[in-house]
Amino acid sequence: MEQEKIGKFIVLLRKEKGMTQQELANKLGITDRAVSKWENGRGMPDYSLIKPLCQELNITVNELLSGERIKKEEQEEKFEYNVLNTIDYSNKKIKHIKNIFRTILIIIILVILVFLTLFGIDIYRMRNNKPVFFSTWGLNYSVAVNLDDVKLESAIKEYLIKRESLNKHYDNERTFVELKTYLITENKDKFYVYTLIYTASYYKENEVVKKDSASVIPYKFELISKDGNFDVTNYIIPRDGSYYKNDMKKIFPINVLWSINRATTDGTYEKLALEIEEDKDLYFNN
16 A cells, blocks of 8 residues: 555645645544644554545545546456555554564563562572562561671771771770671682771860761771681772772772762761761760
8 A cells, every 4th residue: 555645645635625734634533643644654544534534535435545536447446456455554554563562572571581580589599598689579588697797897897996096186085987888708718898987086075075087988808717706907998089980990899889879879878977976975975
């Protein structure tokens, strides 16, 4: 079916009638966009509109489907041609619709498979007391506490507190450390801990607790195990200024880097600051 030819024929007949697209659309009870679509060869009238359209344009259905006026002696030949073309057009349209539904069905199946895969991964991790990747799926679940992780974090806190105590400015100054651990890896007898450290120092003057300094810095710590305890042997932090961005990429795995970059918006900073305040109040009030 030659849609472009039919479209030009509709334009010609409409103009012969002195009608605008909107006027023709009003007579057929449709929008002028539909008429414009026909005339541009980008679509065909719905079967329910073909007869009313032909009546408005004073042509036969055979002539509309031919896209031209037909002489009497050509009517039968054109009729057969148009019937075959119409059947072919309908088959192509049905095939197109089937392809759309097939594509939608494939997408739905893929989404379901992905959903089931994610669900399976998280169920497996929950059964093995590991953090879930995506969601607890409404299940009541918490990761079992790993005592080694707790000891690693305690060793880091003690190390930083001792280090900061060497630089204190006041006799009663106290340094408090809280951290967010993003990843712990092990290589032989060494442990690597990727963290965000919130450090704050306070002192008391005339019964008033004052802050001396505070900082939030991402660290990569190296620790070794000794008799069930851990000692910090080294650490790396990014340099300030123009070096910071490149250092962060070199020091931290990409998933840790993403998490650290979200710390200002996901509540991590606020949580660490609140824990520091609680430690400070408990220490100085006692």
